[in-house]
Amino acid sequence: MTDAIVRFLQLYQQRLIVAFATHFLYVLISVSIAFVVAVLLAILLSRIRGLASVLIPLLSVFQTIPGIVFVGILFLYNGMTASTVVIALTIYAVFPILKNSYVGIIKVDDQYKEAARGCGMSPMQILWKVELALALPSIISGFRISVVYTVSWAVIAAMIGMGGLGEIIYSGIMSNNNVMILGGAIPAAIMAILLSRLIDVARSRLLPRSMRRGIT
C-alpha cells in the first residue's frame, strides 16, 4: 500500500498540484462572488420581508437539485468553460450565506436599532454599525458552511472536463484505482479542513470579545 502511494505521488505529483490549485481557485472565486451577492441579497430581503418569505423557501428547494444536473444544463447553454463551473458553484454557495446573513440581520433586537436611531445614526450607519456588525457571527458561520460545501461541490468541475481534484477522483473510479480515488479525495478533505480552520482564526480576530461567547 505504501508503495502504491509513493508511486502515485511520484507519477501524479505535477497533475495533483495543478488539480489542487484549480480546485482551490474555483472555490475561492465562486465563494467570493457568492459572499457579495448573498450579503447584498440578505440586506435587500431584510428590508422587504414579504419577498424573503417567497424567495428563501424557493432557493432552498433549488438547493436540493443535484449539482450534476445543474452543471449539465448550464453546460448546454454556456459550454465547456471555467465560467460554467464558477456560475454553478456560486449559485450553490449563495444559499448558506444568504440564509445565515438574513437570519442574522432580522434577529438584531429592535432595542439596538431604536437606540441607534435615537442616537442619530443614518439608515446606512445603522445598517453598517449595528445590523451587519451584530449579524457578523451569523454571516461568518454561513460563509464557513459555504466554503466547506463548495470544496466538495467543486469536484463536479471534472464532469465537464474542467479539472480540479474531481478529475483525479473520476480517473480513479474509471480505472478502478483506489489509491487514485483517495489521492483526489484526501487533498480535497485537507483543503476543506484548512479553510475552515482559517475562517475560525479570522473570526476570533474579527469579533469583539462580547460576540465570541457561546460560539465554539
Place this chain on the structure above:
Amino acid sequence: MITFENVVKTYGDTRVLNNLSFEIAAGEFTVLIGPSGCGKTTTLRTVNRLIEPDSGRIFINGQDILQMDKVALRRSIGYVIQQIGLFPHMTVQQNICVVPKLLRYDKSRCDEIAHEMLSLVNMPYEKYAHKYPYELSGGQQQRIGVLRALAASPPIVLMDEPFGALDPITRSILQEEIKKLQRKLNKTIVFVTHDMDEALFMADKIIFMEKGNIVQMASPEEMLENPASELISSFMGKRVRGSDQSQKTAADVMIPNVYTCYRDYGVRESIEIMARRSVDSLVVLNPDQTYAGTVSVRTIRDDAKQHKTIETLIRQDNPTVFTDEDAQECFQKLLDGSYGYLVVLRSDRTLAGIVTKTSVARALADLVWGDNGSDVI
C-alpha cells in the same frame, strides 16, 4: 425650551395625540405620566422625530424641528430607552462615544469625554471603559445608557421609562443619581414613566396624560394637593389617602435608625455614645444582632464604678413589640407605661426600630397632610 403647538397623531382610528399644546421650560425636569396608551411615549418620541406628527408644530428654542434634518436633530438630543440598548459589540467607551463619533469629534476628544462621563457616575475609567455591556450589572448598564445620551452635551435629554427594567433598589439609586446629575448639568429632561412615586420624586413638573390629552400639568406639590381628575387621584392613591389608620403597623410608625451598642461594650464607651448622640439610653444587641435589652444612663450612673462592661447593667423590662403589631396598640402601650419608647423587633428578634411619642406624632402628621386634613382623623 420645547413647545408643542396643536400636535396631532393618529394611528388608524385612534388619536394618540389629540391636539397637544404645551411648553417645557429650559432646565426643567418634566415627567410625562399616565395609563398605558395615553400617548406619553408617543409625545416623547415626537420630540426627536422618531415619530412624525400628522399635523401641528414642535419648536425647540423657537426653531421648528419638523423643518430640521432628522439625523442632525437626534444627534443634538440625548435619548435613553427602557431596554437600555447598549450596543453589545462595543465597549463601554465605544458606547459612550457613539454620538461624539457620529459628530466626527477626534479621538482625543472622545477619550476625554469617556473619562469625564464615567467620573460623573463614579465608575473608574480604568475599571470600566473597556468592558462590554454583558460584563456590567443592569444598573451599571443603564448608567452607561444615560452617559451615552449625555456624551455630546445635548441640552435636552429624553428618557423613556429608563428605570423600568431595573430592580427597585437599583431603581431608587439611579433616580437619585439622575436627579442630581440633572441639577448639576442643568439639562432639560423629558421623562416618561407610569410610576407616580418616581414622577413625584423626579419631576419639577408633571404632565398627566389620558387618551392623547393633557389632563393636568403641574408641579408635584400642586398635583398632590389638587389632582384634576379621579384618575390622577387613583394614580397617586397611596400618597393621597395615606391608607386608613387601622392598617398601620409598628413598622409604619417606628424610627428605623436607632443608636445601639453590643453587650460587651465598655461602660465608658456606652456613655460616650449616648453623650454624642444626645440620648439617655441605648438598645443593646447580642453579637448575632438579636435584641438583648436596653441600657440607660440612669442605671449606669448609679453603680458604674463596679462594672467594666455594660453586660450586667442591661435591663430587659423595656416593652417590646413586633413589626406587625397594630400601631394603635403600640401607642396605647406607650401611653400606659412609664417607658419612653417601645423596641420594635422583627420576627427573628433582630432590631427593626423604636416607636416613640414623636415618631407616632410624625406618622399621624403624615396622615393628616397626606389626606389634605379631611376625614380620617
